[in-house]
Amino acid sequence: MSGISGFGALAPKTKNIIVAGGLTSFVFGVYFYTMRAVGGTDELQVAIDKFEDKKHQDEAKAN
Incomplete structure (x- = not known):
């Protein structure tokens, strides 16, 4: 198994340095992907907030 062509001939x-660069790129990629995914609007939380507002309005009407 020779691996990647020409990689074995390098010092x-x-x-x-190549491996460290690849790992660093992967880690930063995962970090930025996660921050973008978490930083977006949370549709479930918005739905929960709307439900709680409606619930409070219904309770206020009942009293």
């Missing part, structure tokens, strides 16, 4: 320090 160990160069291999380490």
Whole structure:
């Protein structure tokens, strides 16, 4: 199994830099994807807030 063509011919320090760059890119990609997903509007929370407002309005009408 030869791996990626030409990767074995590189110096160990160069291999380490390539691997570190790949891992760093992956980590930052996951971080920014997660922050974008979490930072968006939470549709479920909006629906819960609307339901609670309606519930409070119905309770106020009943009293």
